[in-house]
Amino acid sequence: MTINNTHIVGSPYFPGVVVGKLRKGMHDEVNGYIVMCSQDELSSFAALPEGFIVVDAAPFSHRMIGLLGLGVPTVLISEHQAAMIEEGMELLLDGTSGRITGDLDIASPVTGIKSDLKAGQAVLMADGEPVTLSVSVRQPSAARKAKALGAKDIGLVRSEFLLPADGRVPDTDFYRDTFREICEAASPLTVTFRLLDVAADKIPTWLPASDSQDQSSG
Known part of the structure; x- marks a missing residue:
């Protein structure tokens, strides 16, 4: 019998405790797995895994910020x-503490979301200090979830991430409908929209290469 003595403490990024087998890289079948990948692989998802382990990531890059919105x-x-973890290992991942371990018996109890959260109102710390939560979203479902979780407002919608499902160039009608x-x-x-902002790591697929180089360097 092989004993999995894996115990790694990384940097916590999104909270939650999950258990699953490790899969290296993004594949079509990720349901039920914990996926280990680089941030460059975090572009689009046909399905979401149980958890993510991201190697050598820049926490405040646009792709990583987008990952936060997935709730994984x-x-x-x-x-x-990463070299200590092998494909197929059964692991427990704790996004709150940053712990990755082969000891599956130490899972923390899952606590539910408070039912007294009210959208548009500040959350109070133990000492009474208010915390205002503004949220960055990319789709209506995320805005709906943010409201349900007590966000004060939608602080930013980055329009460069609003893309037609069929891959066409977005036009006025698309933006009007999506904004609505x-x-x-x-x-x-309150919702704040930012107009198209192109950078090297967030170039829309519909933008010609020559134009994207000019805008991202300007």
């Missing part, structure tokens, strides 16, 4: 730590 427990580790859907999902919260 995530831990960041180094390339050296997000505003309706977030109502009565």
Whole structure:
């Protein structure tokens, strides 16, 4: 019998405790797995895994910020730590503490979401200090969830991430409809939209290469 003595402490990124077999890289079948990958592989998802282990990631890069919005427990580790984990290992991942372990019997109890959260109101710390939660979203479902979890407002919608499902170039009608859907999902919260902002790590697929180089360097 093989004993899995894996015990790694990485950087916590998104909270939650999950158990699953490790799969290296993003594949079509990720349901039920904990996926280990680089941030460059975090572009699009046909399905979501139980948890993410991201190797040598830049926590505040646009792709990693997008990962936060998926709500999947995530831990960041180094390339050296990644070498200690093998395909198919049964692991427990704790996105709150940053722990990755082969000891599956130490899972923390899952606590439910507080039912007294009210959208548009500040959350109070133990000492009474208010915490204002503004949220960045990319789709109506995320705006709806943010409202349900007590967000004060939708602080930013990055329009460069709003893309037609069929891959066509977005036009006025697309943006009008999408903006309306997000505003309706977030109502009565205030929504702030940012117009197209192109950078090296967030170039829309519909933008010609020559134009994207000019805009991302300007």
